[in-house]
Amino acid sequence: MPVLLVTNDDGVHAAGLAALAGALEDLGEVHVLAPEREQSACGHALTLHRPLSVHRWGERRTSVNGTPSDCVNLGVLGFLPERPVLVVSGINHGSNLGDDVTYSGTVSAAMEGTLLGVPSIAISLVEGDELEAAARVARQVAMRVLVSGLPPMTLLNVNVPAGTPKGVRLTRLGHRVYSGKIVEQADPRGRAHYWIGAGPPAWEALDGTDMGAVHDGYASVTPLDLDLTHHRALAQMTDWEPALNAALRARPREPAKPASRAKPGKRRRR
Numbered sequence: 001m002p003v004l005l006v007t008n009d010d011g012v013h014a015a016g017l018a019a020l021a022g023a024l025e026d027l028g029e030v031h032v033l034a035p036e037r038e039q040s041a042c043g044h045a046l047t048l049h050r051p052l053s054v055h056r057w058g059e060r061r062t063s064v065n066g067t068p069s070d071c072v073n074l075g076v077l078g079f080l081p082e083r084p085v086l087v088v089s090g091i092n093h094g095s096n097l098g099d100d101v102t103y104s105g106t107v108s109a110a111m112e113g114t115l116l117g118v119p120s121i122a123i124s125l126v127e128g129d130e131l132e133a134a135a136r137v138a139r140q141v142a143m144r145v146l147v148s149g150l151p152p153m154t155l156l157n158v159n160v161p162a163g164t165p166k167g168v169r170l171t172r173l174g175h176r177v178y179s180g181k182i183v184e185q186a187d188p189r190g191r192a193h194y195w196i197g198a199g200p201p202a203w204e205a206l207d208g209t210d211m212g213a214v215h216d217g218y219a220s221v222t223p224l225d226l227d228l229t230h231h232r233a234l235a236q237m238t239d240w241e242p243a244l245n246a247a248l249r250a251r252p253r254e255p256a257k258p259a260s261r262a263k264p265g266k267r268r269r270r
């Protein structure tokens with residue numbers, strides 16, 4: 001039986017994780033390796049400055065005191081009995097649509113799997129806690145990936161609306177309209193504190209997007225490219241290189257400033 005790695009960012013005890021592991025059960029030897037605590041919105045963080053420890057909850061169910069990407073790193077690079085043939089992350093409680101994928105621990109786990117060369121899927125339930133439909137979608141998409149594979153550097157981001165989806169749509173990422181403001185409040189001692197991400201969400205045109213699909217009651221499947229280089233921009237920026245070089249040559253570096261006036265020892269490295 002091929003090894004499948006299941007992880008998430010809601011933590012090892014999340015219902016979505018158990019539903020996902022159950023849905024994939026007969027496709028391979030499912031190993032759950034998930035953060036011991038909720039790590040939502042942790043992005044692609046890796047724990048590099050302290051060792052990781054694990055706790056075994058069952059024969060193939062283990063928690064890690066780290067991030068989703070830590071779990072995938074461990075799982076792909078030697079913690080499991082074999083290198084997994086598939087990484088599936090979720091089922092996240094809450095959507096991971098459009099630009100939000102850049103914050104998502106769920107999607108980052110799939111990014112980590114992809115970077116390590118393992119086909120990877122992220123799956124999220126947009127609303128509510130009825131996990132059955134999302135589990136069925138996860139299973140079908142996973143089967144398809146096991147049969148067809150994925151292009152290199154490509155992962156699938158799947159979002160399933162509440163209720164029974166009308167079907168599946170292949171989509172592109174939607175884009176947020178950033179119209180929100182920060183919210184400034186005073187704490188009980190009169191000091192200012194700030195809330196970000198508090199405004200009502202708004203999206204550009206929904207046509208063809210993941211946001212549009214779930215809005216219409218469909219599950220969205222979005223292929224994401226981890227090659228972040230903008231190749232078209234690179235080709236259009238050919239004149240930048242000589243211009244920047246000419247400018248750098250023309251202006252000699254200013255002499256170094258005299259030593260800073262900060263008191264010695266007070267300066268903290270950041």
Ligand code: MN
Nearest residue numbers: 009010040092
């Ligand atoms: Mn989450």
